[in-house]
Amino acid sequence: MMAGDTAGEAVLESRDSEPKIPDKSKTKYDVIIIGAGPSGYTAGIYCSRAGYDTLILSGLLPGGQLVNTTEVENYPGFENGIMGPDLMIDMRKQSQRMGTTIVDDVVVDVDFRRKPFKVLTASEEYEGRAVIIATGANPRKLGVEGEETFSGKGVSYCATCDGPFFRNQEIVVVGGGDSAIEEATFLTKFATNVHLIHRRAELRASKIMQERAFNNEKIKFHFDSAVTKITGDQKIQQAVLKNLKTNEETILDAGGLFVAIGHEPNTQLFKGQIDLDDEGYVVLKNKTHTNIEGVFAAGDVHDRSYRQAITAAGFGCMSAIDVDKYLTENADTQQ
Known part of the structure; x- marks a missing residue:
């Protein structure tokens, strides 16, 4: 044998x-x-x-x-x-x-x-x-209203895992470090636009990562801003942003929201x-x-x-x- x-x-x-x-x-x-x-x-x-x-x-x-x-x-x-x-x-x-x-x-x-x-x-x-x-x-959570409700229904903590589910949609990414920039860049393969939300006036990511992001026309930057609420029906539909300097609120249409804060x-x-x-x-x-x-x-x-x-x-x-x-x-x- x-x-x-x-x-x-x-x-x-x-x-x-x-x-x-x-x-x-x-x-x-x-x-x-x-x-x-x-x-x-x-x-x-x-x-x-x-x-x-x-x-x-x-x-x-x-x-x-x-x-x-x-x-x-x-x-x-x-x-x-x-x-x-x-x-x-x-x-x-x-x-x-x-x-x-x-x-x-x-x-x-x-x-x-x-x-x-x-x-x-x-x-x-x-x-x-x-x-x-x-x-x-x-994953670290944002701790905002709607995050738990829409977790797995448009709110994700892994772009590599879930990015392909959001083709031709507006996507929000929260964070300003290397991971956030990497995820935002990856998601441009699928999204109509990627809105990057960061609490500070400057990114914390490495210079090379920043350059790639700034040169990507699909990535839209929202500095000095934070997501304060996530809304939708059966799945996420919108993210409410607050400018931390002016307190002005903005509502973004969002088919998906990715949290990348560590x-x-x-x-x-x-x-x-x-x-x-x-x-x-x-x-x-x-x-x-x-x-x-x-x-x-x-x-x-x-x-x-x-x-x-x-x-x-x-x-x-x-x-x-x-x-x-x-x-x-x-x-x-x-x-």
Whole structure:
């Protein structure tokens, strides 16, 4: 029998086998994954398939940012797209089928100073030989009337994800840094015009980014201004602007509004335990390794550049492979 035939039979056996029934009374695991977005679920799939007792602590709202997303068109494998919550449900079920234990509880403290590592939730204390941090990041919100109402209905926090939905429409982008300029420039591929709203008189973006934006005739600048209200019927239709110097209000027609004022990595829990940068993102020492041997990170919790479901899943895969290598190399010392 050829090696390829053996591999094919193994895949079929895996698909046809019944999912393991996890023992939720266990408190000691090979791998503990904190967070349950694309990175956490993917890490769970890989760790469990590698034969490790794996626990995902998902928090009370598992699924990450995709739970609040409507249609996802750019995740491979779904010809007609898939709703964000449905994608997360499928990932969760797949991870469970591989044998991952998933507990929907909030992590309140960790102890990475000694091994095995301790992870405490509101109701239990767990021990793990390795930990993967996959807690993600949340986009900063404007905090204005209508933002929550129209989130996923024209209000977005990711131009790469949602830009193609707004072809031939007027689009508003809020922000003045590199991310905002990059998103505004990207959106000109689809929009009739892009209105960039910035609170200050000058952009904070790099000079090269500013030059590109100023030379793009589709980008209209509104300085010293802020969005104060978002209105519409079933979806966003208008954005109310206020000039912060004159208090004059302007109403812009808007088919979409993109908020690009930064992200907040969910790492408050790990301050003083692992190295974080000035903005709170996890600092990776090598690949997915943190400065603590045996503690890894995956997804938006360290990735400030891409922030896509597919890249988060990729980092989840990478972290699981790194965990496998770490546990294999340290098997004798962790018995």
